[in-house]
Amino acid sequence: MKYLIVSAVCLLISWPCFSDGGYDQNAGGYDPSIAQRREAEEKAAHDSLLKAQQATARKAEQKRRAEKDKAEAESIADAKKKLKENAPDFLKSLSNVEMCALYGSAIRNESRELNPLDFDGSFQFVLNEAARRKLTVNSDLAKNPKLKIGMSVCDLFTAYGWPEKNNRTVSASGVSIQHIYNSQRIKAYVYTDNGVVKSWQD
Numbered sequence: 001m002k003y004l005i006v007s008a009v010c011l012l013i014s015w016p017c018f019s020d021g022g023y024d025q026n027a028g029g030y031d032p033s034i035a036q037r038r039e040a041e042e043k044a045a046h047d048s049l050l051k052a053q054q055a056t057a058r059k060a061e062q063k064r065r066a067e068k069d070k071a072e073a074e075s076i077a078d079a080k081k082k083l084k085e086n087a088p089d090f091l092k093s094l095s096n097v098e099m100c101a102l103y104g105s106a107i108r109n110e111s112r113e114l115n116p117l118d119f120d121g122s123f124q125f126v127l128n129e130a131a132r133r134k135l136t137v138n139s140d141l142a143k144n145p146k147l148k149i150g151m152s153v154c155d156l157f158t159a160y161g162w163p164e165k166n167n168r169t170v171s172a173s174g175v176s177i178q179h180i181y182n183s184q185r186i187k188a189y190v191y192t193d194n195g196v197v198k199s200w201q202d
Contacts, residue, residue, distance in 0.1 A: 104158035
């Protein structure tokens with residue numbers, strides 16, 4: 001009789017008395033352990049789903065990064081290829097002192113910021129252009145820089161690269177330039193008159 005009354009109440013309130021919702025049919029009452037087991041199972045299922053979603057997200061991010069890295073590598077390779085193809089024209093557009101600075105940075109194998117011809121074989125293009133211009137460059141100064149009175153601007157730029165700033169003054173006696181260097185190789189104000197080093201401050 002008690003079971004029939006409970007069944008009727010369950011039907012009226014749509015309570016899952018005969019499932020794992022917490023009611024024990026055999027015991028004839030609510031069993032907390034059944035609800036706890038059900039809750040643990042739901043939590044385990046939720047955690048498993050969350051881990052699967054996180055794993056999927058990680059794979060998607062790894063794929064996105066790999067595709068981005070591949071695209072950047074292809075872009076750099078394409079840029080180097082185009083630069084290599086156009087290197088002779090690019091070098092011809094430089095002034096002699098710019099060529100001297102590029103020559104020195106190429107010998108020292110410096111970064112692309114200092115050596116825009118950043119690709120294998122770029123140094124040969126520089127050598128070819130220097131030979132075409134019959135430009136005399138002291139390659140020893142590129143590796144072993146030494147500041148001297150009377151050295152040419154070309155030697156100065158070969159040894160220490162392109163200055164951070166050049167302040168140019170034109171007078172009746174010619175052109176005087178203050179070359180400002182602030183790098184690891186040199187920190188100084190170098191003064192040239194008509195292409196020759198006359199003095200410096202360090």
